[in-house]
Amino acid sequence: MELSISQIERLCAAVYLDALITDGGKHSLAYIMDYILEEGFEKEEPPALMTRTQWETVAKSIRDDIKLKDFIITDYMNGEQTGRAVCFMNEKNPRELYVVFRGTSGDEEWYDNGLGMLVSDTPAQKSALDFLLKVSESPELGFICVAGHSKGGNKAQYCAILGTGIVDVCVSVDGQGFSRLFFDKYSGIIEKRKARIISVAERRDFVNCLGFCLKEPDFYSGGRGDKSREFPYGEPLPYFHCPDALRLKTGDIGPIAPVSYISRVINTFTLYFLTDDKYEKKRGETVLGLTSLMYRDGGGEKGARAVAEAALAFFELAEESPQFRAELADLLLYEKDVVIATTLMIKQNHRKSGVISDMIMMYTAENLLRHPAYFLSFIKCAERFAVYRRKAKTIGEQAEHVNHFLKGISRHIEHKKI
Numbered sequence: 001m002e003l004s005i006s007q008i009e010r011l012c013a014a015v016y017l018d019a020l021i022t023d024g025g026k027h028s029l030a031y032i033m034d035y036i037l038e039e040g041f042e043k044e045e046p047p048a049l050m051t052r053t054q055w056e057t058v059a060k061s062i063r064d065d066i067k068l069k070d071f072i073i074t075d076y077m078n079g080e081q082t083g084r085a086v087c088f089m090n091e092k093n094p095r096e097l098y099v100v101f102r103g104t105s106g107d108e109e110w111y112d113n114g115l116g117m118l119v120s121d122t123p124a125q126k127s128a129l130d131f132l133l134k135v136s137e138s139p140e141l142g143f144i145c146v147a148g149h150s151k152g153g154n155k156a157q158y159c160a161i162l163g164t165g166i167v168d169v170c171v172s173v174d175g176q177g178f179s180r181l182f183f184d185k186y187s188g189i190i191e192k193r194k195a196r197i198i199s200v201a202e203r204r205d206f207v208n209c210l211g212f213c214l215k216e217p218d219f220y221s222g223g224r225g226d227k228s229r230e231f232p233y234g235e236p237l238p239y240f241h242c243p244d245a246l247r248l249k250t251g252d253i254g255p256i257a258p259v260s261y262i263s264r265v266i267n268t269f270t271l272y273f274l275t276d277d278k279y280e281k282k283r284g285e286t287v288l289g290l291t292s293l294m295y296r297d298g299g300g301e302k303g304a305r306a307v308a309e310a311a312l313a314f315f316e317l318a319e320e321s322p323q324f325r326a327e328l329a330d331l332l333l334y335e336k337d338v339v340i341a342t343t344l345m346i347k348q349n350h351r352k353s354g355v356i357s358d359m360i361m362m363y364t365a366e367n368l369l370r371h372p373a374y375f376l377s378f379i380k381c382a383e384r385f386a387v388y389r390r391k392a393k394t395i396g397e398q399a400e401h402v403n404h405f406l407k408g409i410s411r412h413i414e415h416k417k418i
Contacts, residue, residue, distance in 0.1 A: 001145060085100065086102075101153075104294075110295060121185075154178070171200070
Protein backbone atom coordinates (compact mmCIF):
# COMPACT_ATOMS: atom_id res chain seq x y z
CA MET A 1 0.00 0.00 0.00
CA GLU A 2 1.52 3.27 -1.10
CA LEU A 3 -0.28 5.47 1.43
CA SER A 4 -0.25 5.33 5.22
CA ILE A 5 -3.38 5.31 7.40
CA SER A 6 -2.75 8.97 8.20
CA GLN A 7 -2.63 9.90 4.51
CA ILE A 8 -5.78 7.91 3.73
CA GLU A 9 -7.54 9.69 6.60
CA ARG A 10 -6.68 12.99 4.87
CA LEU A 11 -8.41 11.77 1.72
CA CYS A 12 -11.46 10.80 3.81
CA ALA A 13 -11.68 14.43 4.92
CA ALA A 14 -10.96 15.88 1.47
CA VAL A 15 -13.95 14.21 -0.22
CA TYR A 16 -16.25 16.60 1.67
CA LEU A 17 -14.89 19.48 -0.44
CA ASP A 18 -16.98 20.23 -3.53
CA ALA A 19 -13.93 21.57 -5.35
CA LEU A 20 -12.70 17.99 -5.82
CA ILE A 21 -15.55 16.96 -8.10
CA THR A 22 -15.95 20.30 -9.91
CA ASP A 23 -12.32 20.04 -10.99
CA GLY A 24 -13.14 17.00 -13.11
CA GLY A 25 -9.84 15.25 -12.56
CA LYS A 26 -7.79 17.61 -14.70
CA HIS A 27 -5.33 18.65 -12.01
CA SER A 28 -3.31 17.22 -9.17
CA LEU A 29 -4.46 17.42 -5.54
CA ALA A 30 -1.70 19.98 -4.91
CA TYR A 31 -3.24 22.24 -7.58
CA ILE A 32 -6.77 21.78 -6.20
CA MET A 33 -5.68 22.46 -2.61
CA ASP A 34 -3.83 25.59 -3.73
CA TYR A 35 -7.02 26.77 -5.41
CA ILE A 36 -9.03 26.15 -2.22
CA LEU A 37 -6.49 28.00 -0.09
CA GLU A 38 -6.36 30.98 -2.46
CA GLU A 39 -10.12 31.26 -2.73
CA GLY A 40 -10.42 31.06 1.05
CA PHE A 41 -13.64 29.02 0.79
CA GLU A 42 -15.42 31.98 -0.76
CA LYS A 43 -17.20 29.65 -3.18
CA GLU A 44 -18.26 27.03 -0.61
CA GLU A 45 -19.05 27.05 3.09
CA PRO A 46 -16.80 24.90 5.28
CA PRO A 47 -18.61 21.56 5.63
CA ALA A 48 -18.93 18.99 8.42
CA LEU A 49 -18.80 21.25 11.52
CA MET A 50 -15.22 22.27 10.74
CA THR A 51 -13.96 25.85 10.64
CA ARG A 52 -12.17 27.43 7.71
CA THR A 53 -8.94 27.31 9.67
CA GLN A 54 -9.32 23.58 10.20
CA TRP A 55 -10.08 22.99 6.53
CA GLU A 56 -7.08 25.10 5.58
CA THR A 57 -4.95 22.78 7.73
CA VAL A 58 -6.36 19.81 5.79
CA ALA A 59 -5.67 21.50 2.45
CA LYS A 60 -2.10 22.44 3.39
CA SER A 61 -1.31 18.96 4.71
CA ILE A 62 -2.43 17.41 1.40
CA ARG A 63 -0.70 20.01 -0.76
CA ASP A 64 2.59 19.61 1.10
CA ASP A 65 2.50 15.81 1.38
CA ILE A 66 5.21 14.21 -0.74
CA LYS A 67 2.80 11.53 -2.04
CA LEU A 68 -0.67 13.01 -1.83
CA LYS A 69 0.19 16.14 -3.79
CA ASP A 70 0.67 14.11 -7.00
CA PHE A 71 -2.62 12.22 -6.77
CA ILE A 72 -5.33 12.91 -9.34
CA ILE A 73 -9.05 12.12 -9.47
CA THR A 74 -9.83 9.45 -12.05
CA ASP A 75 -13.59 9.09 -11.47
CA TYR A 76 -16.35 10.07 -9.06
CA MET A 77 -20.00 9.55 -8.16
CA ASN A 78 -22.16 12.27 -6.61
CA GLY A 79 -25.91 12.20 -6.00
CA GLU A 80 -28.56 12.74 -3.33
CA GLN A 81 -29.41 9.03 -3.14
CA THR A 82 -26.01 7.51 -3.93
CA GLY A 83 -23.83 9.91 -1.97
CA ARG A 84 -20.33 10.86 -3.06
CA ALA A 85 -17.39 8.62 -3.91
CA VAL A 86 -14.09 9.74 -5.40
CA CYS A 87 -11.33 7.64 -7.00
CA PHE A 88 -7.77 8.77 -6.34
CA MET A 89 -4.66 7.56 -8.13
CA ASN A 90 -1.03 8.59 -8.30
CA GLU A 91 -0.08 8.95 -11.97
CA LYS A 92 3.37 7.67 -11.06
CA ASN A 93 1.83 4.47 -9.68
CA PRO A 94 -1.31 3.73 -11.76
CA ARG A 95 -1.68 0.19 -10.41
CA GLU A 96 -3.02 1.44 -7.04
CA LEU A 97 -6.54 2.87 -6.72
CA TYR A 98 -8.07 4.53 -3.63
CA VAL A 99 -11.89 4.71 -3.63
CA VAL A 100 -13.05 7.08 -0.89
CA PHE A 101 -16.68 7.54 0.21
CA ARG A 102 -17.99 10.73 1.83
CA GLY A 103 -20.06 10.86 5.01
CA THR A 104 -23.77 11.67 5.21
CA SER A 105 -25.23 14.61 3.31
CA GLY A 106 -28.94 15.28 2.78
CA ASP A 107 -32.23 13.72 3.84
CA GLU A 108 -31.94 10.71 1.50
CA GLU A 109 -28.68 9.59 3.08
CA TRP A 110 -29.96 10.20 6.61
CA TYR A 111 -32.92 7.94 5.84
CA ASP A 112 -30.49 5.36 4.46
CA ASN A 113 -28.54 5.54 7.74
CA GLY A 114 -31.67 4.54 9.62
CA LEU A 115 -32.31 1.68 7.21
CA GLY A 116 -28.78 0.46 7.87
CA MET A 117 -29.81 -0.42 11.43
CA LEU A 118 -32.86 -2.37 10.22
CA VAL A 119 -32.11 -4.17 6.94
CA SER A 120 -29.23 -6.20 5.53
CA ASP A 121 -28.48 -3.99 2.51
CA THR A 122 -29.42 -0.35 1.92
CA PRO A 123 -29.71 1.45 -1.44
CA ALA A 124 -26.66 3.61 -0.69
CA GLN A 125 -24.56 0.59 0.26
CA LYS A 126 -25.54 -1.15 -2.99
CA SER A 127 -24.71 1.99 -5.00
CA ALA A 128 -21.30 2.15 -3.35
CA LEU A 129 -20.59 -1.45 -4.31
CA ASP A 130 -21.80 -0.88 -7.89
CA PHE A 131 -19.46 2.09 -8.20
CA LEU A 132 -16.54 0.07 -6.87
CA LEU A 133 -17.20 -2.75 -9.33
CA LYS A 134 -17.33 -0.27 -12.20
CA VAL A 135 -14.06 1.51 -11.42
CA SER A 136 -12.18 -1.70 -10.65
CA GLU A 137 -12.66 -3.24 -14.11
CA SER A 138 -9.26 -2.13 -15.41
CA PRO A 139 -6.92 -5.15 -15.73
CA GLU A 140 -3.95 -2.90 -14.93
CA LEU A 141 -5.00 -2.44 -11.31
CA GLY A 142 -3.02 -4.46 -8.80
CA PHE A 143 -4.24 -2.94 -5.54
CA ILE A 144 -7.53 -1.36 -4.41
CA CYS A 145 -8.17 0.42 -1.12
CA VAL A 146 -11.64 1.56 -0.07
CA ALA A 147 -12.02 4.14 2.68
CA GLY A 148 -14.38 6.66 4.18
CA HIS A 149 -15.47 8.67 7.19
CA SER A 150 -18.78 8.09 9.04
CA LYS A 151 -21.33 6.80 6.51
CA GLY A 152 -18.42 6.60 4.09
CA GLY A 153 -16.67 4.24 6.50
CA ASN A 154 -19.77 2.06 6.62
CA LYS A 155 -19.89 1.94 2.80
CA ALA A 156 -16.21 1.07 2.65
CA GLN A 157 -16.69 -1.81 5.09
CA TYR A 158 -19.70 -3.02 3.10
CA CYS A 159 -17.59 -3.04 -0.07
CA ALA A 160 -14.77 -4.89 1.71
CA ILE A 161 -17.16 -7.70 2.65
CA LEU A 162 -19.26 -7.84 -0.55
CA GLY A 163 -16.54 -6.87 -3.04
CA THR A 164 -15.89 -10.50 -4.03
CA GLY A 165 -12.18 -10.29 -3.29
CA ILE A 166 -11.60 -7.01 -5.17
CA VAL A 167 -10.71 -4.98 -2.08
CA ASP A 168 -7.23 -5.39 -0.64
CA VAL A 169 -7.53 -2.94 2.27
CA CYS A 170 -10.40 -1.01 3.84
CA VAL A 171 -9.89 2.00 6.14
CA SER A 172 -12.94 3.07 8.12
CA VAL A 173 -12.76 6.34 10.07
CA ASP A 174 -15.57 6.55 12.64
CA GLY A 175 -17.74 4.36 10.40
CA GLN A 176 -20.99 3.12 11.91
CA GLY A 177 -21.98 -0.51 12.31
CA PHE A 178 -24.60 -2.70 10.66
CA SER A 179 -27.89 -4.41 11.41
CA ARG A 180 -28.31 -7.87 12.86
CA LEU A 181 -29.81 -8.94 9.50
CA PHE A 182 -26.55 -8.01 7.76
CA PHE A 183 -24.64 -10.41 10.00
CA ASP A 184 -27.28 -13.12 9.56
CA LYS A 185 -27.20 -12.82 5.78
CA TYR A 186 -23.43 -12.64 5.28
CA SER A 187 -22.10 -14.64 8.21
CA GLY A 188 -20.34 -17.03 5.83
CA ILE A 189 -18.07 -14.37 4.32
CA ILE A 190 -17.76 -11.79 7.10
CA GLU A 191 -15.23 -13.83 9.08
CA LYS A 192 -13.19 -14.50 5.94
CA ARG A 193 -12.97 -10.90 4.78
CA LYS A 194 -13.15 -8.62 7.82
CA ALA A 195 -9.40 -9.04 8.46
CA ARG A 196 -8.75 -6.62 5.59
CA ILE A 197 -10.61 -3.85 7.46
CA ILE A 198 -8.68 -1.27 9.46
CA SER A 199 -10.98 0.68 11.76
CA VAL A 200 -9.98 3.86 13.58
CA ALA A 201 -12.13 6.12 15.75
CA GLU A 202 -12.06 9.15 18.01
CA ARG A 203 -12.42 7.77 21.53
CA ARG A 204 -15.56 9.85 22.22
CA ASP A 205 -17.14 9.40 18.80
CA PHE A 206 -20.86 8.52 18.94
CA VAL A 207 -21.25 6.99 15.46
CA ASN A 208 -18.77 4.09 15.22
CA CYS A 209 -20.53 2.55 18.23
CA LEU A 210 -23.98 2.51 16.59
CA GLY A 211 -25.26 -0.92 15.63
CA PHE A 212 -23.27 -4.14 15.29
CA CYS A 213 -19.60 -3.55 14.47
CA LEU A 214 -17.75 -5.79 12.05
CA LYS A 215 -14.75 -5.37 14.32
CA GLU A 216 -13.70 -3.19 17.21
CA PRO A 217 -11.57 -0.20 16.16
CA ASP A 218 -7.91 -1.11 15.82
CA PHE A 219 -7.16 2.02 17.80
CA TYR A 220 -8.94 4.98 19.37
CA SER A 221 -7.44 8.44 19.10
CA GLY A 222 -7.75 11.19 21.66
CA GLY A 223 -7.72 14.13 19.26
CA ARG A 224 -10.10 16.98 19.95
CA GLY A 225 -11.67 18.37 23.11
CA ASP A 226 -10.00 21.71 23.77
CA LYS A 227 -11.73 24.19 26.08
CA SER A 228 -12.35 27.69 24.79
CA ARG A 229 -14.44 30.78 25.40
CA GLU A 230 -17.13 29.28 23.16
CA PHE A 231 -16.92 25.88 24.86
CA PRO A 232 -15.89 26.41 28.51
CA TYR A 233 -16.32 22.68 29.29
CA GLY A 234 -14.69 21.57 26.04
CA GLU A 235 -16.33 20.69 22.76
CA PRO A 236 -19.77 19.00 22.78
CA LEU A 237 -20.34 15.53 21.39
CA PRO A 238 -20.99 16.38 17.70
CA TYR A 239 -17.50 17.82 17.34
CA PHE A 240 -15.94 14.46 18.16
CA HIS A 241 -17.31 13.11 14.90
CA CYS A 242 -15.86 15.72 12.54
CA PRO A 243 -13.66 14.43 9.67
CA ASP A 244 -10.61 15.81 11.50
CA ALA A 245 -11.65 14.66 14.99
CA LEU A 246 -8.67 12.29 15.20
CA ARG A 247 -6.27 15.20 14.78
CA LEU A 248 -4.58 17.52 17.25
CA LYS A 249 -4.11 21.22 16.52
CA THR A 250 -0.69 20.35 15.12
CA GLY A 251 -2.37 18.30 12.40
CA ASP A 252 -1.02 15.00 13.73
CA ILE A 253 -3.30 12.11 14.67
CA GLY A 254 -3.74 12.14 18.43
CA PRO A 255 -2.26 9.56 20.78
CA ILE A 256 -3.87 6.16 21.28
CA ALA A 257 -6.45 6.42 24.05
CA PRO A 258 -9.02 4.15 25.74
CA VAL A 259 -12.59 4.18 24.43
CA SER A 260 -14.83 6.61 26.29
CA TYR A 261 -17.76 5.74 28.54
CA ILE A 262 -19.89 7.79 26.15
CA SER A 263 -19.25 5.31 23.34
CA ARG A 264 -19.84 2.37 25.67
CA VAL A 265 -23.21 3.71 26.84
CA ILE A 266 -24.37 4.42 23.28
CA ASN A 267 -23.31 0.98 22.04
CA THR A 268 -24.95 -0.85 24.95
CA PHE A 269 -28.21 1.03 24.48
CA THR A 270 -28.41 0.70 20.69
CA LEU A 271 -27.73 -3.04 20.75
CA TYR A 272 -30.38 -3.46 23.45
CA PHE A 273 -32.97 -1.55 21.46
CA LEU A 274 -32.10 -3.33 18.19
CA THR A 275 -32.40 -6.81 19.69
CA ASP A 276 -34.90 -6.86 22.58
CA ASP A 277 -38.16 -8.48 21.46
CA LYS A 278 -40.42 -5.99 23.23
CA TYR A 279 -39.34 -3.22 20.84
CA GLU A 280 -39.83 -5.26 17.68
CA LYS A 281 -43.14 -3.67 16.60
CA LYS A 282 -41.98 -0.06 16.96
CA ARG A 283 -38.29 -0.54 16.24
CA GLY A 284 -38.39 0.54 12.61
CA GLU A 285 -40.63 3.53 13.27
CA THR A 286 -38.44 4.69 16.15
CA VAL A 287 -35.09 4.27 14.39
CA LEU A 288 -36.28 6.07 11.25
CA GLY A 289 -37.94 8.72 13.42
CA LEU A 290 -34.70 9.42 15.26
CA THR A 291 -32.94 9.65 11.91
CA SER A 292 -35.53 12.18 10.75
CA LEU A 293 -34.32 14.62 13.43
CA MET A 294 -31.41 15.29 11.07
CA TYR A 295 -33.71 16.22 8.16
CA ARG A 296 -34.05 19.79 6.94
CA ASP A 297 -37.47 20.07 8.66
CA GLY A 298 -36.21 18.63 11.97
CA GLY A 299 -38.34 15.50 11.86
CA GLY A 300 -41.60 17.02 13.08
CA GLU A 301 -44.02 14.83 15.06
CA LYS A 302 -42.37 11.68 13.70
CA GLY A 303 -39.07 12.70 15.26
CA ALA A 304 -40.72 13.78 18.51
CA ARG A 305 -42.49 10.44 18.86
CA ALA A 306 -39.21 8.63 18.24
CA VAL A 307 -37.42 10.63 20.94
CA ALA A 308 -40.15 9.67 23.42
CA GLU A 309 -39.92 5.99 22.47
CA ALA A 310 -36.12 5.99 22.73
CA ALA A 311 -36.25 7.79 26.08
CA LEU A 312 -38.68 5.21 27.45
CA ALA A 313 -36.41 2.38 26.30
CA PHE A 314 -33.40 4.13 27.83
CA PHE A 315 -35.17 4.42 31.18
CA GLU A 316 -36.15 0.77 31.08
CA LEU A 317 -32.63 -0.41 30.32
CA ALA A 318 -31.34 1.66 33.24
CA GLU A 319 -33.83 -0.16 35.47
CA GLU A 320 -33.11 -3.62 34.07
CA SER A 321 -29.33 -3.74 33.63
CA PRO A 322 -26.73 -3.37 36.41
CA GLN A 323 -24.03 -3.22 33.71
CA PHE A 324 -25.73 -0.28 32.02
CA ARG A 325 -26.16 1.53 35.33
CA ALA A 326 -22.44 1.06 36.00
CA GLU A 327 -21.57 2.49 32.56
CA LEU A 328 -23.85 5.47 33.16
CA ALA A 329 -22.29 6.07 36.57
CA ASP A 330 -18.79 6.03 35.06
CA LEU A 331 -19.92 8.38 32.30
CA LEU A 332 -21.29 10.95 34.71
CA LEU A 333 -18.37 10.63 37.11
CA TYR A 334 -15.41 10.61 34.72
CA GLU A 335 -16.62 12.37 31.55
CA LYS A 336 -19.02 14.92 32.94
CA ASP A 337 -17.37 17.82 31.05
CA VAL A 338 -18.35 16.34 27.70
CA VAL A 339 -21.85 15.64 28.99
CA ILE A 340 -22.24 19.19 30.29
CA ALA A 341 -20.89 20.71 27.06
CA THR A 342 -23.30 18.57 25.04
CA THR A 343 -26.34 19.31 27.19
CA LEU A 344 -25.59 23.04 27.10
CA MET A 345 -25.49 22.85 23.30
CA ILE A 346 -28.82 20.95 23.32
CA LYS A 347 -30.31 23.56 25.61
CA GLN A 348 -29.27 26.28 23.18
CA ASN A 349 -30.76 24.47 20.16
CA HIS A 350 -33.56 22.40 21.72
CA ARG A 351 -36.47 24.38 20.27
CA LYS A 352 -35.83 22.90 16.85
CA SER A 353 -36.48 19.35 17.96
CA GLY A 354 -40.25 19.10 18.53
CA VAL A 355 -42.59 19.00 21.51
CA ILE A 356 -41.53 15.79 23.27
CA SER A 357 -37.83 15.95 22.47
CA ASP A 358 -37.91 19.63 23.44
CA MET A 359 -39.15 18.72 26.90
CA ILE A 360 -36.69 15.86 27.39
CA MET A 361 -33.68 17.80 26.13
CA MET A 362 -34.50 20.96 28.03
CA TYR A 363 -34.90 19.10 31.31
CA THR A 364 -31.77 17.06 30.69
CA ALA A 365 -29.75 20.16 29.92
CA GLU A 366 -30.96 22.09 32.95
CA ASN A 367 -31.02 19.38 35.59
CA LEU A 368 -30.41 15.72 35.00
CA LEU A 369 -26.84 15.62 33.72
CA ARG A 370 -25.36 18.75 35.26
CA HIS A 371 -23.95 16.90 38.26
CA PRO A 372 -22.90 13.26 38.84
CA ALA A 373 -25.01 13.11 42.00
CA TYR A 374 -28.16 13.42 39.88
CA PHE A 375 -27.43 9.95 38.58
CA LEU A 376 -28.80 8.43 41.78
CA SER A 377 -32.05 10.29 41.25
CA PHE A 378 -32.19 9.10 37.68
CA ILE A 379 -31.87 5.44 38.70
CA LYS A 380 -34.38 5.75 41.53
CA CYS A 381 -36.99 7.26 39.26
CA ALA A 382 -36.21 4.88 36.41
CA GLU A 383 -37.04 1.99 38.72
CA ARG A 384 -40.41 3.55 39.48
CA PHE A 385 -41.07 4.54 35.90
CA ALA A 386 -40.52 1.00 34.61
CA VAL A 387 -43.68 0.01 36.50
CA TYR A 388 -45.69 2.32 34.25
CA ARG A 389 -44.82 0.46 31.06
CA ARG A 390 -46.34 2.68 28.43
CA LYS A 391 -49.73 2.04 26.96
CA ALA A 392 -49.83 5.40 25.25
CA LYS A 393 -50.66 5.57 21.56
CA THR A 394 -50.90 9.29 20.94
CA ILE A 395 -48.13 11.85 21.17
CA GLY A 396 -50.02 13.59 23.99
CA GLU A 397 -50.27 10.43 26.08
CA GLN A 398 -46.57 9.76 25.56
CA ALA A 399 -45.86 13.29 26.74
CA GLU A 400 -47.75 12.58 29.95
CA HIS A 401 -45.67 9.46 30.65
CA VAL A 402 -42.37 11.20 29.98
CA ASN A 403 -43.46 14.23 31.97
CA HIS A 404 -44.44 11.98 34.89
CA PHE A 405 -40.94 10.53 34.89
CA LEU A 406 -39.24 13.93 34.74
CA LYS A 407 -41.38 15.32 37.53
CA GLY A 408 -40.47 12.29 39.62
CA ILE A 409 -36.79 13.10 39.18
CA SER A 410 -37.45 16.73 40.10
CA ARG A 411 -39.20 15.76 43.32
CA HIS A 412 -36.44 13.31 44.21
CA ILE A 413 -33.71 15.90 43.61
CA GLU A 414 -35.62 18.49 45.63
CA HIS A 415 -36.09 15.99 48.47
CA LYS A 416 -32.39 15.20 48.49
CA LYS A 417 -31.59 18.92 48.23
CA ILE A 418 -28.79 18.27 45.76
